[in-house]
Amino acid sequence: MNRVLPLFFVLACFVTSQPSWAEQPKFSLQVVPAIVYKVDDPGNTRTSSFVFDLAVLCSTDCDLTPISARVELSHAGSVVERQDWTTEMLAKIKRLSFRIQPNTSLMSPSRAFTLPEAFDVRFYFRSPQALVIDSAAIRLTVADGKGRRAEQTLRIPIQYYEQKTVLSFPIRGHGIIGQDYITNGGHGSFLNAFAIDIDGLDEKDGELSDANENAADAGWGREILAPAAGTVVYARNDVPSNPHPGEEPGEDWYRPLHDPVMAYAGNCVIIDHGNSEYSVMMHMQPGSVTVKVGDRVVSGQVMGKLGNSGDAFGPHLHYQLQSGPRLFRDQPLPVKFQNMDVPTLFRGHYFVAK
Numbered sequence: 001m002n003r004v005l006p007l008f009f010v011l012a013c014f015v016t017s018q019p020s021w022a023e024q025p026k027f028s029l030q031v032v033p034a035i036v037y038k039v040d041d042p043g044n045t046r047t048s049s050f051v052f053d054l055a056v057l058c059s060t061d062c063d064l065t066p067i068s069a070r071v072e073l074s075h076a077g078s079v080v081e082r083q084d085w086t087t088e089m090l091a092k093i094k095r096l097s098f099r100i101q102p103n104t105s106l107m108s109p110s111r112a113f114t115l116p117e118a119f120d121v122r123f124y125f126r127s128p129q130a131l132v133i134d135s136a137a138i139r140l141t142v143a144d145g146k147g148r149r150a151e152q153t154l155r156i157p158i159q160y161y162e163q164k165t166v167l168s169f170p171i172r173g174h175g176i177i178g179q180d181y182i183t184n185g186g187h188g189s190f191l192n193a194f195a196i197d198i199d200g201l202d203e204k205d206g207e208l209s210d211a212n213e214n215a216a217d218a219g220w221g222r223e224i225l226a227p228a229a230g231t232v233v234y235a236r237n238d239v240p241s242n243p244h245p246g247e248e249p250g251e252d253w254y255r256p257l258h259d260p261v262m263a264y265a266g267n268c269v270i271i272d273h274g275n276s277e278y279s280v281m282m283h284m285q286p287g288s289v290t291v292k293v294g295d296r297v298v299s300g301q302v303m304g305k306l307g308n309s310g311d312a313f314g315p316h317l318h319y320q321l322q323s324g325p326r327l328f329r330d331q332p333l334p335v336k337f338q339n340m341d342v343p344t345l346f347r348g349h350y351f352v353a354k
Contacts, residue, residue, distance in 0.1 A: 025064055025144040027118065029154040030055045032098065033190045033331045036136075037161045039183050040129060042346035048129050049183035050158055053190065054138055055098060055120040063145045064118040066090035070139040073125065073158075075132045093121045097189075106251045107260040107311075109191050112328035118142075124183075134158050161334045163321070164275035167227040168299055169337045169353040170319055171306065174201040175219060178316055180347045181334070194332045195280075195320035196345050200306060205350055212244050214308050217315040221288075222306040224317055226271060226297045227279050227337070233325040234270035237289040239263050241307055245314035262327065265318075266310025269303045270325055277333065278325055282318035283309050 031052050038050035056064055069085035098115035121140075127133055135158055141151040179197035180186035187195050200219020202208065209216040239257060242249055254260040262268075266283040269291060273279065285307030291297060308315040324330030336343055340351060 024148050024150040025062065025142060026059070027062070027064060027142060027150065027152065028057045029138070029140065029152050030057055030115065031154060031156050032115075032120070033193065035331060036156055036158050037194075037334055038133070038158050039160075039181060039194075039334050039344060041126065042184065042342075042344055042349075046129050047126050048133075049124070049126040050133075051122065051124045051182050051193070052136075052156065053095070053097060053120045053122050054140065054154070055115050055117045056140070056142060057116055058118050059116070062118050064142045065144075066094060066119070066121060067141040067143050067149060069121070069141070071123070072137040073127065073131070073133045074135045074137065076134065080131045080133065081127065090121055093123070095120050095122060107254040107264045109189070109261060109264055109328040111261050112326075113191065126183075163277070163333070163336055165228050165273040165277045165321075167279070167321070167335065167337050168225070168339050169351075170225050170227050170279070170281060170303075171198060171200060171219075171222055171317060172225070172353050173222065174203055174205055174350070174352050175199055176201055176205070176351070177345045177347055177349045180345060184346055186347055190332070191328045192318070192320055192332055194334045195318055196335070198317040198319060199315070201350075212246070214241060214245060214315050217245065217308075219306045219317075220308075220315045221285065224269075224281055224284060224303045224306055226299055226301045226303055227319075228271075228273050228299050230271040230273040230279070230297060232269060232291045232293055232295045232297060233272045233278070234268065234327065235289055235292050235295075236262065236265070236268050237287060237304075239266045239309040240286055241309050242312060245308065248311065248313055264311045265327060266312060267304065267307065268310070268327070270327065271297060271303075272325060276323050278322050278330070280318075280320045280322060280327060283307055283312040283316060285309065 036052045038048045041047045071083040073081040137155045139153040178199045182193040200222045202218040257263040268282045271279045284304035288305035321333045321335040
């Protein structure tokens with residue numbers, strides 16, 4: 001009898017443990033953006049970078065915490081780099097980017113793209129170009145509020161983007177790139193990941209004056225040009241200019257406007273070039289936009305004037321190439337211009353566009 005009890009005890013423990021295993025947290029993984037593009041880093045670094053968010057999705061509200069992650073970067077099926085991320089490391093990159101919260105602003109672009117996420121984590125990688133990384137596999141372990149753990153693995157293709165449309169720079173004259181790609185510490189959202197901010201300068205690469213007014217900026221009012229031929233699919237012309245550089249307006253500024261989320265882009269034109277490539281030009285002066293939806297435009301045609309409308313801290317043109325017509329929903333793309341002297345425009349780069 002004494003020899004049977006231990007066996008019965010083991011069986012009983014196994015049976016009672018089943019509900020805990022069966023009730024492990026259920027979740028899925030989604031990469032944002034849908035396609036992860038790598039870009040070569042500026043300068044002679046011989047490195048390339050890529051960034052993505054890994055969103056942890058739940059069918060219902062759930063309280064999950066990242067515990068660990070194993071990352072394997074590969075080329076042609078062979079692992080070339082392996083990383084292990086601890087709970088402490090993941091806590092530093094944990095975010096809530098795709099869920100509307102009580103404090104989400106009225107005009108926040110995050111209202112245009114949401115996911116039923118518990119959280120997301122942002123991974124940034126910079127590697128030697130010689131490794132030719134073409135995929136990343138992420139095995140993520142999470143725990144719920146009761147300490148129950150579960151894991152999921154997602155394999156993500158990594159690739160360069162092959163631009164189809166020949167583009168010309170959308171302004172002429174002297175200027176400087178004020179902000180650049182997410183991979184270089186620039187724009188911080190996947191809604192504008194490969195955007196560049198273009199600020200016009202005078203012929204001495206300076207501003208007109210130090211006055212705290214839009215007209216003191218050398219780029220204020222400069223003509224914005226269509227980078228290539230296409231069809232206008234969006235045009236807005238009614239967002240007022242922000243009164244002073246360096247002063248972003250609050251919700252009360254946007255509240256009376258139609259579609260406050262799109263007003264975030266200011267006065268804006270989007271051109272369909274075909275080949276699933278669309279040029280987006282933001283922050284133009286109110287009343288300056290010269291086109292309407294449905295217009296056919298040619299390369300170099302004036303679209304409007306450089307301004308300071310929407311989410312702008314001063315007069316500049318926000319330009320991005322993206323995969324579709326929907327601003328804040330369709331994926332931004334790395335961009336190159338045929339009349340610029342460097343393959344990738346980076347923050348602080350002075351230029352003369354002709």
